[in-house]
Amino acid sequence: MRRSHRGRSIKALAAIAVMLCAAAIYTAWMGQNGHSTGLSSVVGMVTTPLQQLVTWGRERLDGLVLGPREAATLEKQVAELQQELDRKNQELADYYITKRENEMLRAYLELKQLHDDWQMVDATVVGRDSSDPFGGIILNKGTAAGVQTGDPVITDGGLVGRVVRVSAAYAKVALLTHPEVGVSVQAPRTGETGILTGDKRLGDQKLVQMKHLDTRTHVSEGDLVVTTGLGGVFPAGVVVGTVERLTDSDVDVSKVALVRPAVDPDAVFSVMILTDFMGQGETMDGVTE
Amino acid sequence: MRLRGMMRGGIYGIELLMLYILQTTAVMPAVCGVRPLLLIGAAMSIALSEGEIPGLAVGIGAGLLMDLAGAEILGIHALILGVACYVLGSMTTELFKANLPVLLLAMAVVVPLNSMLEWLIFFVLPGYPGAVYALQTHYAPQMLYTFALTPLFYVLNRGIVRRFHRKI
Known part of the structure; x- marks a missing residue:
């Protein structure tokens, strides 16, 4: 009795082994051909979302629950x-x-x-004069560095202004928008000359005016304006700005060109002071000032 | 007592220097294109608490700093602020209590006086064009901005006086 029972068990086990082998061979053959078996598909339909859910949960838990060492x-x-x-x-x-x-x-x-005749001193803008309606700037170089009243101040972009007060360690610069800073300028395209000055109203629009142009002037919008060097205050050929528009003079029949300075003083942090250049201090009739 | 006075003097000196740097480095935000004259409010509030002689010294010191910042005539602000601080200091010693309304009243006189003198001396007399425009767009907004900061200086210097007056 017991022997026959064991024989049935062995047969059943052998049958299961054969079935499993057959299933393994079948799935291996199907997998090799890129197909999934119906069984694995059914199992996969159930397990994959669960796997995803568990993986998602584990990731969140990993983020939340850290060991003290981690x-x-x-x-x-x-x-x-x-x-x-x-x-x-x-x-x-x-x-x-x-x-x-x-x-x-x-x-x-x-x-x-x-310009090998130029002697330059580099300086940094260390202050801005709040009480000056024309917005003067203060530089960190003074007479100790060879700076003198009247020295022109430039950047690589063009003319900034002129030193109006100087002490041993600092210098105050009046900008082009200051009425005291008169610059002899010309428009190189036409060769016409004029005097560049500023005033408060124009200065607020960041403009200066090139005065004394002929009524039939050929200067037009976009023309470059540079210094002439006349008067010995500024060297010749320094860029001042570009003509924005022409207007009539308030006082006579001449034309006035409104010029936008090439250098925005509000954006200037470093400048060069020209302490010496050919023709400095020489007036038009050759008399040194 | 003398040590306390020296300490307060040192602190006021540092305060004025810091404000001078703030006033001249465009750190303060510009309102209507202008920045305030910080040294006036500081000097006046110090004079309010300290009396006429220290007030005179502080006024002259603050004024000289303002002149150094770029005035064409060295000493003009020192004169204005020296006199203003002396008068305020003596008035708070003899007549009024040293409080915020008195300081505001004094600032309401001194700030416009300073700005109008600046306008006259540095703008109108040289004959620059657009004097009225400059008054409207530069001097008037600057007066208001300077005046508006008065309570800050009152609180600051009141704090310094309380901290260093009779406690050390």
Whole structure:
């Protein structure tokens, strides 16, 4: 009895083994041909969403539940990364400052090569005179650096103004918009000359006026305006700005060109002071001022 | 007592220097294109608490700093502020209590007086065009902006006086 029972069990086991082998061979053959079996599809339909759900849950749990050691490690890593980021940001800021200085110095070097008679002192804008309605600027160089009253102030973009007050360590510059800063200028395209001055109303629009143009002037919008060098106050050929529009003079029949200065003084942080140039201080009749 | 006075003097000196730097470096936000004259409010509020002689010294010091910032005539602001601070200091010693309404009243006189004198001396007398326009667009907004900051200086200097007057 017991022997026959064991024989049936062995037969059943063998039958199951054969079936499983057959199933394995079948699925292997189907898989090789890129098909899934119906069984695996059915199982997959049930298990895949569950797997996804469990995986999603585990990921969330991993984020929430950290062992004290992992949390400390992560905090340390975050702090290190923040430090690294701060350091990189500082390096980036230094890079941009150095780049700007380099560009500026290169431009000044080119200016110096173009005008070998110019003696220049570089200066930084350290202040702006709040009480000056024309917005004068204060530079960090004075008589100790060889700066004198009347010295022209330029950037690589063009003329900024003129030193009006100087002490040992600082100089105050009146901008082109100040009525006291009269500049003898010309429009190189037409060769016409005029006097460039500013006033408060125009200065608020960041404009200056080129006065004493002929009524039949050929100066037109977009014309470049440069210094003539006459009067010995400013060297010749320094860019002043471009003509924005023409208008009639308030006092006589001449025309006035409204000029937008090439240099926006609000955006200037570094300038060059021309302490000496050929013709400085020489008036038109050759008498030194 | 002397040490306290020296300490207050030092603190006022530092305050005026810091305000001079703020006034001349365009750190303060521009309102209607103008920035305030911080040194006036500071000097007047110090004079309010300290009396005529320290007030005179502070007024002259603050005025000289303003002159250094670019006035064409060195000493003009020192004169105006020196006199104004002396008068305010002596008035609060003899006549009025040293409080915010008195300071506001004094500022309402001194700020326009300073701005109008600046306008006359540095704009009208040289004959620059657009004097009325400059008064409307530069001097008047600057007066209002300067005046509006008065309570800040009152609170600041009141705090300094309370901290360093009779406690050390």
